[in-house]
Amino acid sequence: MIRRVGVALLSGLLILWIPLAQSRPVSDPSNPHNLSIGATHGRTQANDGSQFGADEICIFCHTPHSATALGPLWNRAEPDNMGSFPLYNSSSLKIKDIPAAQYNTTDYPNGASKLCLSCHDGVTGIGTLLDRTITMNRETMSDVPTSTTFDPVIDLELTHPVSFVFNDTVETALLGKASIPTDPDLRDSQERVQCTSCHDPHDDRGEALYDSAGVPPFWRIISTDPANSYTDLCNKCHGTFGIPSGDHHTADFPR
Secondary structure (H helix, E strand, O other): OHHHHHHHHHHHHHHHHHHHHHOOOOOOOOOOOOOOOOOOOOOOOEOOOOOOOOOOOHHHOEOOOOOEOOOOOEOOOOOOOOOOOOOOOOOOOOHHHOHHHOOOOOOOOOHHHHHHHHHHOOOOOOOEOOOOEOOEOOOOHHHOOOOOOOOOOOOHHHOOOOOEEOOHHHHHHHHOOOOOOOOOOOOOOOOEEOHHHOEOOOOOHHHHHHHHHOOOOOEOOOOOOHHHHHHHHHHHHHOOOOOOOOOOOOOOOOO
16 A cells, blocks of 8 residues: 555656656746746846845736736736737738627737737836836836847737637638637637737746747747647647648738
C-alpha cells in the first residue's frame, strides 16, 4: 500500500513538473507580461520601487478588491479608444455579412479582446490601474520599441478579426455545414473568437523556447515541430473550410 502511494505521489509530481518545465508563466521575470520592477525582459515594467505594488505581478491586471466586472477581478478601466476601434474589413471577409456572427456591433471589441486593449491600444496608461497608478519605464504601449516580430500596439484594422461569434449557425452560413473544432475549443464562453483564441496572456513558452522558429508571443499551441505552430493553430478553424491559413495575409492586411 505504501509503495503504491509513493508511486502515485511521484507520478503526480511528474505531471505537475513537466508543464512547468516547458512554460514561462507570468511570474517568471523574463515573461513580458511580468510588469513588476523585478522583471528582466527589458520591455515594460515599473521603475519606482518606493511605490506600493511596484514589486507585485498580478496587480497590473487583477485586484482582489473593488474590481470591475469587465473580467475576473479586473483592475483596469475600459480602453481609452472604446467606440473608435476600426474593424478588419477585407473584401474576402464573409462574417461581416452574417448577422449571427455579431460582427461590428455596438459592443466592439468585447470579452477578453477588450481587456487586452486596455494596455495594447497604445494610448491607455500601462500603469494606470483602478486602485492605484504605478510609474512605468514606458507610459503607453506606443512607447515600447517595435521589433521585427513584435508590435506592442494592436491595430484591429490590420489583425485577424476578433469579438465575433463563431458557432454552428455561422459556419453553416459560411460553408453549408457545421463542424466547429472543439479539441481544443479556442472560443470564449459565448462562442466568440477573441485575442485569447490564439494567445495565452499568462504563458509565453513559445517565444521563450522557439522564437527562432517563428512562434509568436504568447502563442497558445506549440506544435511538435515548433515551426508549424502558426499554421497549425490557424487551421484549427480555417482547416474546416479548406482555406489556407494565409488567405487574408496581404500587403494591406498583414498577419
